[in-house]
Amino acid sequence: MTEMLSITTVSLYAIVLALLMPFAGHRLTLLWLARRGGGGSVGPPPGDTPPHPSAPPRVTVQLPIYNEKHVVERLIDAACRLSHPPTHLQIQVLDDSTDETTLRARRRARTWRRRGVDITVHHRTRRTGYKAGALAAGLESATGEYILILDADFVPRPDLLEALLPSMADPRAGMVQARWDHLNEHDSWLTRAQALLLDGHFFLEQRGRYLGRRFFNFNGTAGLWRRRALADAGGWQSDTLTEDLDISYRAQMAGWRFVLRDDVGVPAELPSTPASLLVQQRRWAQGGVQTARKLLGRVLRGPWRPAVKFESFIHLCGHLAHPLTFALALLVVPAALARRTLGIDRLWWLDLALFLAATAPFIVFYWTAARRRGRTRGAAMRGVGGALALAAGLSVLLSGAVLRGLGRARDPFHRTPKAGSAAKSSYEARGGDFRGRRLVVGTGALMVAAGAVAIAAGHWGSLPFVGLFAAGYLAVGLGAGVRRAPGLGIPAGARPGQSAQAPPQERQPHGHPDRGAVPERLRPDSGGLVGSETPVAEEGEAA
Numbered sequence: 001m002t003e004m005l006s007i008t009t010v011s012l013y014a015i016v017l018a019l020l021m022p023f024a025g026h027r028l029t030l031l032w033l034a035r036r037g038g039g040g041s042v043g044p045p046p047g048d049t050p051p052h053p054s055a056p057p058r059v060t061v062q063l064p065i066y067n068e069k070h071v072v073e074r075l076i077d078a079a080c081r082l083s084h085p086p087t088h089l090q091i092q093v094l095d096d097s098t099d100e101t102t103l104r105a106r107r108r109a110r111t112w113r114r115r116g117v118d119i120t121v122h123h124r125t126r127r128t129g130y131k132a133g134a135l136a137a138g139l140e141s142a143t144g145e146y147i148l149i150l151d152a153d154f155v156p157r158p159d160l161l162e163a164l165l166p167s168m169a170d171p172r173a174g175m176v177q178a179r180w181d182h183l184n185e186h187d188s189w190l191t192r193a194q195a196l197l198l199d200g201h202f203f204l205e206q207r208g209r210y211l212g213r214r215f216f217n218f219n220g221t222a223g224l225w226r227r228r229a230l231a232d233a234g235g236w237q238s239d240t241l242t243e244d245l246d247i248s249y250r251a252q253m254a255g256w257r258f259v260l261r262d263d264v265g266v267p268a269e270l271p272s273t274p275a276s277l278l279v280q281q282r283r284w285a286q287g288g289v290q291t292a293r294k295l296l297g298r299v300l301r302g303p304w305r306p307a308v309k310f311e312s313f314i315h316l317c318g319h320l321a322h323p324l325t326f327a328l329a330l331l332v333v334p335a336a337l338a339r340r341t342l343g344i345d346r347l348w349w350l351d352l353a354l355f356l357a358a359t360a361p362f363i364v365f366y367w368t369a370a371r372r373r374g375r376t377r378g379a380a381m382r383g384v385g386g387a388l389a390l391a392a393g394l395s396v397l398l399s400g401a402v403l404r405g406l407g408r409a410r411d412p413f414h415r416t417p418k419a420g421s422a423a424k425s426s427y428e429a430r431g432g433d434f435r436g437r438r439l440v441v442g443t444g445a446l447m448v449a450a451g452a453v454a455i456a457a458g459h460w461g462s463l464p465f466v467g468l469f470a471a472g473y474l475a476v477g478l479g480a481g482v483r484r485a486p487g488l489g490i491p492a493g494a495r496p497g498q499s500a501q502a503p504p505q506e507r508q509p510h511g512h513p514d515r516g517a518v519p520e521r522l523r524p525d526s527g528g529l530v531g532s533e534t535p536v537a538e539e540g541e542a543a
Contacts, residue, residue, distance in 0.1 A: 006338035013335035016327045017354055023321045024361040026314050031365055033208035056088045057168075059161055059224075060144030064094040064134045066127070066415045068152040069101040071269070073108045075152050080112045080119060083158040090143050091119040094134040096127045129238035130413035131220075136236040144227065151221035153269040153418045155183065160266060164224045167259045174229030174256025175248070177206070178222045181265035184272060189475070191270045193386035194277065198270075200369035200387075202262050210260040214311040215252045215299075220244035222266040229256045240294060241413055242287030249295050249312070253302065269418055274479050278436070280416040281394055282401040285319040289405030292316035319402050325395040329443070329469040333450040336459040351461035359468075362388060393472030396443050397436045437477055444473030 061079050065072055072093075079091050093105050102123055109119045122138060129136065135149065146168060150156060160178070167176045179202040185195040209216035218225070220243075230236070233251035240246045252258060271277040299312045336351060366387050370380035404411060447470035454462040 003341065006341040009331065009334050009338040010342065012327075013331045013338075016324055016331060017358070020321060020324050020328065020358060022314070023318065024358050027204075027361040027365040030205050030208035031368060033212040034204045035368075036211055056085050057146055057165065058088045058090070058144045059084055059146045059148055059165075060090045060092060060138075060142040061148045061150065062092050062094055062135060062138050062142070063150055063152070064096075064131050064138075065101060065105070065152045066096045066131075067099045067101050068097070068415075068418055069099055069104055071152050071418045072101050072105050074155060075150065076105065076108045076112065076119070078155045079150060080115075080117045081158050082156065082161055084161045086116055086118070089118060091117065092138045092142065093119065093121040094138045095121055095123045096130075096134055097123070127413075129236070131415075132236040132238040132243035135243075139227075139230070139235075142227070147225040147227055147230065149221055149223060149225070150266075151268075153416070154180075154221055155267045156222070157266070160264070161224070163264045164261060167261065168224065168226060170257070170259075172255075172257040173259050174226050174232075174251050175218050176224045176259045176261055177216075177218055178264040178266045179203070179206075179262045180219070180222060181267040183267045183269045185270065187270075187272050189386045190274065190277065190390065190479075191272060192383055193390040194270045196366055196370055196373075196383040196387045197390070199373050200366050202260075203369050203372045204365060206260050207262055209311060209315070210258070212307070212311070214308050215249060215315070216258055216260065217245045217248035217315075218258070222268070226256075229254075232256065238413075240287045240290035241283045241411065242291055245288060245291045245316075246294065249291070249299065249316075253295075253298065271416060274437075274476050276417040278394075278397055279414050281398055283414060283416075285322060285398045285401040286405040286409070286411060288316065288319045289402055293405070293408075319398070319405075322395045322402050323399040325392065326399045328465070329392070329395070329447060329473075332462050332465045332469075333454050333459065336454065336462045337457065340457070351459070352464065353461075355461075355464045359388065359464075362391075388468060389472040389475055391472070392469050393440065393444075393474075393476030396440050396473065397476070440473050441477035444470050444477055447473060 061082065063075055063079055065075070068075070076091075076093065082089065093109060095102055095105055097105075102121070105121050109121050112119050122134075122141070124134065124137065127133065139147070146165070148161065148164075164176045164178060167173055180198055182191070182195040182198070185191050206216050208214075229251050230247070232254045233247050233256070235247075236243055237246060248258070271280055296313065296316050299316075300309050302309075304312075332351065363384055366384045367380055370383050375383060447466055451463060451466040451470060454460070454466060
């Protein structure tokens with residue numbers, strides 16, 4: 001290397017690390033905020049707990065779906081078993097489907113209507129605005145004072161509304177968010193890693209923001225809204241791919257208070273393949289950056305405390321860590337070689353120290369989340385390793401989504417594929433593969449080669465970084481250890497917080513409208529219209 005190239009490489013490496021360190025340190029801040037309230041559940045802060053409402057309010061349950069034939073009947077059954085008084089419950093199936101999902105939904109809804117449930121299927125023939133458009137269209141005929149939103153992969157327990165509604169007795173509360181539990185956590189290392197990442201999000205990120213009285217977000221599902229808060233926020237808007245994050249900030253900026261109930265779990269199906277996970281994560285990454293471009297300036301210019309503004313900046317810009325992480329992977333070994341050219345290779349220990357500084361906060365963060373969920377020490381250790389590898393492995397694939405968000409790209413809204421008990425979703429990864437596989441596997445091979453170079457050159461301090469990136473890229477790219485375990489679910493009688501699997505002989509069959517069992521399985525039943533005016537676009541069609 002020439003001296004100038006070496007200086008440039010080392011400088012870029014230092015800049016990338018400097019930009020990444022605040023994200024790592026921020027995890028410790030959230031951990032501290034989350035632990036201030038102790039290890040118990042979160043609800044309204046002490047002294048702020050509202051009384052139970054004297055009479056049951058009217059609630060509209062919205063179920064936005066698109067080509068969800070594997071899970072739509074399971075979803076409808078679970079929604080219709082909510083224990084809220086039937087006279088005060090309205091269920092809307094907001095259906096944009098182009099396949100047999102619509103027929104299955106109509107049949108199941110018809111069966112429940114015979115049992116006295118107020119449920120209608122609203123079928124749109126054009127996906128204008130995608131999920132945001134469907135939710136907005138449903139509100140036009142919604143009769144509830146409160147709106148519960150459930151995505152197709154969620155299976156709420158009957159007492160969900162009973163658990164969430166008391167927080168709404170506080171007139172300042174605009175939204176109450178429940179945590180996500182995991183129906184298929186034990187399918188593979190991929191689902192276990194996702195489960196831990198989500199546990200960290202709810203038990204520590206969301207909890208820290210809530211207890212620290214920062215802005216936090218509705219997660220798109222398993223949340224109860226006050227209808228007036230949606231109106232005051234300006235309603236659902238589809239100019240970003242994360243309509244949930246967007247309206248969350250607009251509602252809180254309008255003065256509404258959000259409540260976290262991390263003691264209330266709603267079981268959900270995790271993406272079971274790298275392809276389906278990538279669809280979800282690309283949408284979140286690009287949409288998060290779009291929301292930052294849309295709202296961050298207003299937040300920073302607003303009258304909120306500096307702590308609120310700082311948290312909002314880190315929160316909305318968090319996906320910028322993906323391209324920075326990818327850049328770090330590409331620079332770590334060249335930077336070590338460049339230091340030798342500049343005669344400062346005796347600082348080999350610097351890479352090891354930087355690795356510890358960059359990863360230790362995440363290790364502590366996710367270890368705490370794993371123990372909070374009740375995982376054993378061994379399971380927690382394996383989970384933390386898988387979570388770090390998954391985050392590293394996704395960085396190369398999500399960097400493009402982040403850059404497209406920064407460049408004002410308007411990609412279509414792709415729904416996360418749900419498989420239920422099928423081998424895979426019928427609309428997952430057209431062509432049988434996911435885009436970017438060659439890129440991520442190639443990058444993994446490059447990291448293996450970089451590791452060989454580091455060993456040959458004696459740059460031992462670079463190996464932890466290189467090993468983590470190589471493992472993450474190859475595991476994600478090759479789908480290593482990913483398998484389907486059809487029909488798994490939450491054991492009968494499990495507490496809402498549990499996600500462990502029961503032995504097959506202990507699992508109860510999924511319920512049917514004419515039977516009383518609560519739906520607790522991934523397997524959908526075999527099988528219930530209000531027409532909308534608007535030809536259904538294909539999933540990739542722009543709105």
